[in-house]
Amino acid sequence: MDDPITNPEPGHQKAEQASRILEASSSFGISPEQYMLPAQQQIRMLDPEGTLIPEEEQGTGPGHEYPIPEDDVLLKAYAALVAGRRINDQNYALVRQGRMAVYPSSHGQEACQVGAALCLGEGDWMFPTYRDSVAVISRGVDPLDVMVSFRGDWHCGYDPKAYRVGAMSTPLTTQLLHAVGVAHAAKLRGEDTVVLAMCGDGATSEGDFHEALNFAAVFEVPVVFFVQNNGYAISVPLSHQSAAPSLAHKAIGYGMAGEQVDGNDMVAVLATLRRAVHLARENSMPLLLEAITYRMQAHTNADDETRYRDREEVEQWKRKDPLLRMQKFLAAKGLLDEAAEAEISEAAEKVAASLRQAMSTEPDEDPLEIFDHIYTEPTAQLSAQRGQLADELARAHGNAQAGAEEATR
Amino acid sequence: MSTATATKTTTFASALNTAMSDAMEADDSVVVFGEDVGTLGGVFRITDGLTKRFGENRCFDTPLAESGIAGTAVGMAINGMRPVIEMQFDAFAYPALEQIFSHIAKMANRTRGRVRLPIVIRIPYGGGVGGVEHHCDSSEAYYAHTAGLKVFTPATVADAYLMLREAIDTEDPVVFFEPKKLYWSKAGEDLTALRQQYESSMDSAEGDSPRVGAAGNATVVRAGTDVSIISYGPSVPTVLKAAEAAAEDGISAEVLDLRSVVPFDEEALVRTVQKTGRAVVVAEAQGFVSVASEIVARIQERCFHSLASPVLRVTGFDIPYPAPKLEEHHLPDVDRILDALDELQWED
Ligand SMILES: Cc1ncc(C[n+]2csc(CCOP(=O)(O)OP(=O)(O)O)c2C)c(N)n1
Ligand SMILES: [Mg+2]
Numbered sequence: 107m108d109d110p111i112t113n114p115e116p117g118h119q120k121a122e123q124a125s126r127i128l129e130a131s132s133s134f135g136i137s138p139e140q141y142m143l144p145a146q147q148q149i150r151m152l153d154p155e156g157t158l159i160p161e162e163e164q165g166t167g168p169g170h171e172y173p174i175p176e177d178d179v180l181l182k183a184y185a186a187l188v189a190g191r192r193i194n195d196q197n198y199a200l201v202r203q204g205r206m207a208v209y210p211s212s213h214g215q216e217a218c219q220v221g222a223a224l225c226l227g228e229g230d231w232m233f234p235t236y237r238d239s240v241a242v243i244s245r246g247v248d249p250l251d252v253m254v255s256f257r258g259d260w261h262c263g264y265d266p267k268a269y270r271v272g273a274m275s276t277p278l279t280t281q282l283l284h285a286v287g288v289a290h291a292a293k294l295r296g297e298d299t300v301v302l303a304m305c306g307d308g309a310t311s312e313g314d315f316h317e318a319l320n321f322a323a324v325f326e327v328p329v330v331f332f333v334q335n336n337g338y339a340i341s342v343p344l345s346h347q348s349a350a351p352s353l354a355h356k357a358i359g360y361g362m363a364g365e366q367v368d369g370n371d372m373v374a375v376l377a378t379l380r381r382a383v384h385l386a387r388e389n390s391m392p393l394l395l396e397a398i399t400y401r402m403q404a405h406t407n408a409d410d411e412t413r414y415r416d417r418e419e420v421e422q423w424k425r426k427d428p429l430l431r432m433q434k435f436l437a438a439k440g441l442l443d444e445a446a447e448a449e450i451s452e453a454a455e456k457v458a459a460s461l462r463q464a465m466s467t468e469p470d471e472d473p474l475e476i477f478d479h480i481y482t483e484p485t486a487q488l489s490a491q492r493g494q495l496a497d498e499l500a501r502a503h504g505n506a507q508a509g510a511e512e513a514t515r
Numbered sequence: 516m517s518t519a520t521a522t523k524t525t526t527f528a529s530a531l532n533t534a535m536s537d538a539m540e541a542d543d544s545v546v547v548f549g550e551d552v553g554t555l556g557g558v559f560r561i562t563d564g565l566t567k568r569f570g571e572n573r574c575f576d577t578p579l580a581e582s583g584i585a586g587t588a589v590g591m592a593i594n595g596m597r598p599v600i601e602m603q604f605d606a607f608a609y610p611a612l613e614q615i616f617s618h619i620a621k622m623a624n625r626t627r628g629r630v631r632l633p634i635v636i637r638i639p640y641g642g643g644v645g646g647v648e649h650h651c652d653s654s655e656a657y658y659a660h661t662a663g664l665k666v667f668t669p670a671t672v673a674d675a676y677l678m679l680r681e682a683i684d685t686e687d688p689v690v691f692f693e694p695k696k697l698y699w700s701k702a703g704e705d706l707t708a709l710r711q712q713y714e715s716s717m718d719s720a721e722g723d724s725p726r727v728g729a730a731g732n733a734t735v736v737r738a739g740t741d742v743s744i745i746s747y748g749p750s751v752p753t754v755l756k757a758a759e760a761a762a763e764d765g766i767s768a769e770v771l772d773l774r775s776v777v778p779f780d781e782e783a784l785v786r787t788v789q790k791t792g793r794a795v796v797v798a799e800a801q802g803f804v805s806v807a808s809e810i811v812a813r814i815q816e817r818c819f820h821s822l823a824s825p826v827l828r829v830t831g832f833d834i835p836y837p838a839p840k841l842e843e844h845h846l847p848d849v850d851r852i853l854d855a856l857d858e859l860q861w862e863d
Contacts (some may be wrong), residue, residue, distance in 0.1 A: 262626050264627060265626070272593070273625055277617045280586060280801055283582065283583055284589045286590055287587040290591055299594075313610075314614075317578070318586070321577065321587055480623065480663050481665070481687050482685075483777065485777065486781055487781070
């Protein structure tokens with residue numbers, strides 16, 4: 107049989123991507139299929155006790171090689187993990203106290219969150235979801251600005267262009283296409299910007315997931331699609347979303363490489379993400395990385411997790427906690443002494459305190475601002491409506507004052 | 516708008532085509548993409564020659580996926596481009612609605628004006644060309660209902676050029692409705708003159724937005740004294756014919772072309788209705804919960820005391836667009852407009 111990649115029928119030209127895949131795979135001495143399909147097992151470097159797994163058992167192999175990041179990067183990642191965990195738990199508490207409207211926690215998924223931020227260069231972009239607050243904060247956005255949307259002051263509280271972080275997206279997988287567009291614009295200008303496009307396992311059923319992967323492969327743009335597979339889409343398990351052997355297997359259908367990683371292994375997550383970003387940049391092509399992880403808290407505060415999963419399952423995942431694993435690993439490696447540990451938790455505590463402080467002060471948002479950003483110049487109708495609200499507010503203020511005067515009299 | 520000397524004949528389609536190539540010439544960040552827009556030049560040939568002239572980086576075919584086209588445009592606009600995307604037909608834009616409604620319309624507001632998306636979504640729309648199902652929808656109300664989108668729809672060759680240039684230069688997203696029935700209509704317009712007119716208006720513009728006076732500036736395309744007929748896009752030529760016929764019956768109709776549904780020129784509407792005291796609104800789209808309904812509501816709110824009769828609408832019926840052999844029964848035509856004029860209580 108003719109190889110459809112090397113020898114297509116007349117009028118059936120293959121995308122450039124196919125020859126890039128061919129090139130990449132032959133440079134590793136493997137077939138295109140071996141390159142695009144995920145390795146036989148999840149890439150994993152730390153066992154649940156935080157011990158480094160022997161190289162031959164990490165799941166790596168030709169074309170699937172993932173060098174372990176340098177010590178300073180690992181330490182930085184650990185500090186971000188600790189801060190991320192603290193932020194998740196602080197926000198969870200703030201929601202329970204009614205001081206924050208909603209918070210989709212990534213408790214348990216922090217290794218993915220931190221990896222997503224640390225694998226990128228300054229000129230790169232990230233397109234996060236509602237669950238990725240910790241990733242956005244790890245990228246450098248002020249935590250208070252990230253919480254603007256969860257407190258309910260405005261929809262997006264930070265400047266996406268200043269941080270090269272898209273506004274956290276709620277309509278599932280729509281942001282993946284924005285990632286492709288950003289990468290395509292950069293490519294047309296000759297810039298080597300890599301874009302990390304994030305979504306959850308359930309979201310991979312959405313049409314835009316398919317369209318984004320397909321566009322990225324056809325446009326040959328450096329987008330790393332990063333799926334955090336935490337097993338559930340609210341209540342629905344992955345078995346109801348996909349019959350594929352794994353989500354990483356979907357990559358080959360688009361002509362890109364896919365890989366699966368233990369999402370609770372900070373070392374492996376960083377190693378795979380960093381390599382994916384490197385390959386994307388070097389070869390101007392997309393990749394798909396699926397991280398197997400678990401959401402330890404409910405979907406949001408409005409969710410009742412006892413209806414779809416039992417305590418035992420959650421307990422089992424506790425043993426794979428990404429933070430403890432990394433801590434044990436670094437301590438054994440001699441990179442983490444008591445002083446360093448204290449410094450790291452102090453920094454995390456500071457962020458938590460600032461969140462508590464910010465959420466207990468009333469925001470002074472201006473109701474009239476709801477009219478101000480819709481168009482560069484307000485339409486006549488919006489100006490009239492703004493006038494109406496201003497008038498209503500003035501009257502309410504007047505009434506309140508009159509009421510107060512009445513009361514003091 | 517035409518020059519005094521030997522004016523050339525220009526089609527609506529070539530005015531659009533030239534508007535895009537002029538915009539691409541003027542600004543490197545303008546990129547055109549969609550389905551079949553490259554080698555083929557689009558199924559209506561509106562992008563004819565753009566790839567050849569500007570290269571595949573500036574005008575290119577995408578995979579066949581409308582949400583993908585719109586969503587990619589969002590990212591490209593975030594990253595400094597001015598995408599002009601083509602939806603092949605009105606009804607085939609529906610897969611893109613989530614991107615258009617949830618992101619293109621809302622991004623500026625979501626980010627407090629920090630991220631604006633200067634995207635133009637070109638949509639060939641409306642019927643009257645014998646098109647089969649899914650090729651003739653008048654879908655403007657969906658977009659006009661969505662805050663954050665501008666909705667333009669030219670009715671003349673000159674506006675086709677001027678308004679598309681304006682749309683491309685606008686910082687806000689614009690849904691640009693092209694009446695496909697008018698694509699091959701001609702007018703004595705000289706594109707060079709239109710280009711000069713547009714560019715000199717740009718020179719005098721302040722800030723980011725051009726002020727060429729098309730969008731948000733409805734025009735009286737025929738002056739009259741007895742009744743105002745308000746319309747836009749593909750219905751405008753029909754309305755002008757009806758006004759001519761009415762004149763023979765002794766009714767002097769003033770015809771207002773809205774040009775853009777958003778921004779909506781309420782003052783021009785109020786001016787003409789207060790002047791004539793009677794109004795009929797004409798549009799191809801179904802009348803129920805439509806742009807026409809909105810126009811009537813505004814007239815009622817602002818012109819109640821000037822009205823000598825109820826305001827009427829002549830629109831498509833509230834049905835899915837009919838099959839080609841039946842479309843003539845659905846579309847507002849001269850007779851139906853004249854019937855409406857007859858009902859405006861002239862005897863009182
Ligand atoms: C288009 C769309 N449909 C439905 C929803 C409601 N919704 C929000 S989160 C969610 C589950 C998503 O699950 P997954 O992709 O696995 O991400 P996770 O929440 O587990 O991180 C759903 C259904 C939505 N936000 N967008
Ligand atoms: Mg999930």
